[in-house]
Amino acid sequence: MSVKDLVDRYCRVDKLPHIWCPGCGNGIIMGAVIRALDKTDFDQDKTVIVSGIGCSSRAPGYMNFDTLHTTHGRALAYATGVKFARPDLNVVVLTGDGDCSAIGGNHLIHAARRNIDLTVVVFNNSIYGMTGGQFSPLTPAHSYASTAPYGSIDRNFDLCKLVQAAGGTYVARSTAYHARQLVNLIATGLNHKGFAFIEVVTQCPMYYGRRNKFPSPVDMLKWQQEHAVPVKAAAKLSPEQMAGKFLIGELHREEAPEYTAVYETDVIAKARGDIN
Amino acid sequence: MAAKTKCKAQLLSGNEACVQGALVAGIRFFAGYPITPSTEVAEGLAEELPKIGGRFIQMEDEIASMGAVIGASLAGLKSMTATSGPGFSLKQENIGFAAMTEVPCVVVNVQRYGPSTGLPTSPAQGDIMQARWGTHGDHPVVALMPASVRETFDLTVEAVNLAEELRTPVIILLDEVVGHMRERVELPAAEDVELFNRVKPTESPDTFLPYKPAANLVPPMPAYGDGYRFHATGLVHDETGFPCGKGADGNTLVRRLQAKVEQRQPKIARAETFQTEDAEIVIVAAGSVARSARAAVKEARAQGIKLGLVRPITAWPFPEEAIDSVAQTAKALIVAEMNLGQMILEVERIAAGRAPVFGLNRIDAELITPEDIIVRAQEVTNNVR
Ligand SMILES: Cc1ncc(C[n+]2csc(CCOP(=O)(O)OP(=O)(O)O)c2C)c(N)n1
Ligand code: SF4
Numbered sequence: 001m002s003v004k005d006l007v008d009r010y011c012r013v014d015k016l017p018h019i020w021c022p023g024c025g026n027g028i029i030m031g032a033v034i035r036a037l038d039k040t041d042f043d044q045d046k047t048v049i050v051s052g053i054g055c056s057s058r059a060p061g062y063m064n065f066d067t068l069h070t071t072h073g074r075a076l077a078y079a080t081g082v083k084f085a086r087p088d089l090n091v092v093v094l095t096g097d098g099d100c101s102a103i104g105g106n107h108l109i110h111a112a113r114r115n116i117d118l119t120v121v122v123f124n125n126s127i128y129g130m131t132g133g134q135f136s137p138l139t140p141a142h143s144y145a146s147t148a149p150y151g152s153i154d155r156n157f158d159l160c161k162l163v164q165a166a167g168g169t170y171v172a173r174s175t176a177y178h179a180r181q182l183v184n185l186i187a188t189g190l191n192h193k194g195f196a197f198i199e200v201v202t203q204c205p206m207y208y209g210r211r212n213k214f215p216s217p218v219d220m221l222k223w224q225q226e227h228a229v230p231v232k233a234a235a236k237l238s239p240e241q242m243a244g245k246f247l248i249g250e251l252h253r254e255e256a257p258e259y260t261a262v263y264e265t266d267v268i269a270k271a272r273g274d275i276n
Numbered sequence: 277m278a279a280k281t282k283c284k285a286q287l288l289s290g291n292e293a294c295v296q297g298a299l300v301a302g303i304r305f306f307a308g309y310p311i312t313p314s315t316e317v318a319e320g321l322a323e324e325l326p327k328i329g330g331r332f333i334q335m336e337d338e339i340a341s342m343g344a345v346i347g348a349s350l351a352g353l354k355s356m357t358a359t360s361g362p363g364f365s366l367k368q369e370n371i372g373f374a375a376m377t378e379v380p381c382v383v384v385n386v387q388r389y390g391p392s393t394g395l396p397t398s399p400a401q402g403d404i405m406q407a408r409w410g411t412h413g414d415h416p417v418v419a420l421m422p423a424s425v426r427e428t429f430d431l432t433v434e435a436v437n438l439a440e441e442l443r444t445p446v447i448i449l450l451d452e453v454v455g456h457m458r459e460r461v462e463l464p465a466a467e468d469v470e471l472f473n474r475v476k477p478t479e480s481p482d483t484f485l486p487y488k489p490a491a492n493l494v495p496p497m498p499a500y501g502d503g504y505r506f507h508a509t510g511l512v513h514d515e516t517g518f519p520c521g522k523g524a525d526g527n528t529l530v531r532r533l534q535a536k537v538e539q540r541q542p543k544i545a546r547a548e549t550f551q552t553e554d555a556e557i558v559i560v561a562a563g564s565v566a567r568s569a570r571a572a573v574k575e576a577r578a579q580g581i582k583l584g585l586v587r588p589i590t591a592w593p594f595p596e597e598a599i600d601s602v603a604q605t606a607k608a609l610i611v612a613e614m615n616l617g618q619m620i621l622e623v624e625r626i627a628a629g630r631a632p633v634f635g636l637n638r639i640d641a642e643l644i645t646p647e648d649i650i651v652r653a654q655e656v657t658n659n660v661r
Contacts, residue, residue, distance in 0.1 A: 015518060044505075045501065045502075045503040045505065046501050048351075048500050048501075050347070060507070061507060061509070061518060061519070064505055065505055066500040066501065066504070066505055066506060067505075067506075067507045067508070068347065068350060068500075068507075068508050069507065069508065069509035069510065069511070070343065070346075070373065070510070071343070071369055071370055071373050071510060074339060074340070074343040074370065076340075077335065077339065077340035077341075077342075077343030077344050077347070078343040078344065078346060078347035079347060080333070080335070080340070080343075080344050080347065081305070081307060081343060081344030081345060081346060081347025081348040081349075081350075081351070081355070082347040082348065082350060082351045082500060083347075084305075084331050084333055084344070084348065085304075085305050085331060085347065085348035085349075085351035085352065085353045085355075086351040086352065086353075086499075086500065086501055088501070089351065089500060089501050106336050106337065106340075107336065107340055107343075110335070110336040110340070263326075263331070267326045267332075268326045268329060270326075271323070271326035271327045272326070272327055
């Protein structure tokens with residue numbers, strides 16, 4: 001499909017242009033989500049996009065689906081309600097690094113633990129964009145933010161490791177720079193039956209870039225290119241060579257019972273006396 | 277009228293009656309987090325919902341429970357959660373979201389002693405104002421206060437119906453005594469209970485405006501998956517459902533939300549009156565305290581004191597007419613409540629000086645007894661003589 005056809009079909013064209021700053025990575029990621037959705041055979045009328053609060057969480061407003069822009073940090077809780085109520089709906093969650101790892105961190109680990117069939121795309125721009133550049137749990141230690149004028153002393157999460165440890169059954173990471181890989185990783189996540197989690201390292205030139213000496217969005221994309229190491233390539237590198245770098249690609253995939261399916265085959269069946 | 281199906285009497289607690297009411301009213305989704313003294317509601321629905329294909333989920337906390345309930349309701353199921361004091365506090369932000377996005381849902385709050393962890397198993401009525409103003413900003417509220425096991429069943433059904441009709445969260449304010457006490461009740465057969473289902477749009481998705489109100493100020497509501505591709509946001513939005521960032525739209529929206537409940541005040545707001553016609557002193561009491569007050573009225577009358585009772589059944593909207601009427605006839609009003617004076621503020625507002633209003637407040641985790649009420653009535657009699 002051409003870009004115009006994709007936009008016409010999957011975007012609420014009358015809501016564009018979007019509110020994001022020039023050079024922001026959010027548009028690239030929303031585009032990747034749309035391309036990935038187009039690769040699946042999801043019915044557009046049976047697909048719900050849920051978000052929290054933040055610049056990134058504005059994305060569903062531009063997308064031509066049933067959409068739900070919830071409260072800060074709670075997208076996964078709302079999405080769990082939608083999916084558990086109607087397992088026939090495809091539910092996609094778009095969230096920011098602050099939204100899903102700080103205020104929403106508890107919902108993240110529990111949604112992963114349940115292995116409920118949601119696809120979560122985290123826009124990790126290492127900062128709270130919407131509120132003007134405060135540090136988040138994913139802000140790299142020692143970088144600068146409006147609430148860390150002397151550099152942040154907080155250690156940052158590896159969110160992919162966290163989600164895998166919590167029970168997520170599909171875990172992947174990519175960047176705004178690696179947009180093509182990103183589409184494929186999201187599409188695989190969408191088709192995965194279970195909790196699928198895709199972290200996207202992206203840029204907020206407005207707040208993270210300015211304070212951390214990135215002259216332009218292009219420098220930030222370059223940084224992503226230089227610091228992201230594909231899983232296969234990383235296997236050949238020493239820990240020293242990997243220092244300061246991060247993995248991209250599919251990090252984890254396993255088959256495990258999915259929550260809404262088990263509820264049917266186990267809880268409902270037992271309650272009705274079909275099995276004991 | 278069709279013959280009512282006879283039902284056998286059973287011994288139930290208020291919390292169990294709430295479960296029965298929820299099932300009959302069509303609740304098919306429950307999300308919650310355990311907390312005394314509300315846990316039996318979750319336990320009952322965990323057992324019963326799967327039998328009828330309904331969904332029960334224990335979430336990681338009350339914030340998540342409230343979020344899940346709203347998500348499930350948007351997906352088309354009648355949804356409910358239950359909690360107590362601290363959990364009710366945690367739910368507030370998402371209750372505001374449900375009010376703003378007009379998502380029907382029921383929140384059961386079995387009040388317990390607070391603030392904070394307080395006395396977990398002790399009764400209190402300290403959440404009357406939190407039920408009204410707990411979430412930030414102006415918003416409509418409906419809150420019901422049952423005083424018996426049977427009434428808990430009836431008001432649970434009514435809460436679900438009102439939530440569906442008004443597209444707004446409805447709160448059931450039980451207190452610990454009503455939640456836990458057991459009474460013999462005969463519940464009506466499911467087919468004799470009147471139900472209300474949210475109105476779905478008839479328009480095609482091309483012309484449908486998801487937040488364009490019908491004549492009753494409530495917009496029809498599709499479910500996710502129905503093909504309407506609508507947007508729900510807690511931001512101020514116009515009739516399209518999309519944020520516009522304009523104060524004028526906020527003005528239109530929030531006034532409509534308020535008005536859709538306010539204009540039904542006469543239908544929703546309710547109180548029971550007992551021996552108020554010739555009463556010189558009228559007790560205003562709700563929930564379990566009203567049970568003591570009723571006993572006090574009988575006993576006082578035997579002693580020659582003309583006592584009466586107004587029992588608000590709805591906390592919000594407050595039953596103004598009932599108070600208005602006794603404020604004109606009684607010499608004094610006594611508001612008895614297990615808090616330091618919340619409902620009394622409404623009573624004073626409505627009485628507006630026509631009858632003096634006195635408080636009777638206990639916060640020692642003990643029920644207000646009929647004796648407490650009679651003693652207070654005697655004091656007040658001496659006072660207003
Ligand atoms: C309960 C609550 N606390 C705080 C806020 C303020 N707030 C809005 S967005 C945001 C952070 C957003 O950061 P992130 O999730 O990383 O998304 P981004 O804007 O960077 O895309 C905060 C703190 C809020 N809306 N609600
Ligand atoms: S503040 Fe940052 S994250 Fe938000 S739109 Fe601007 S560049 Fe993007």
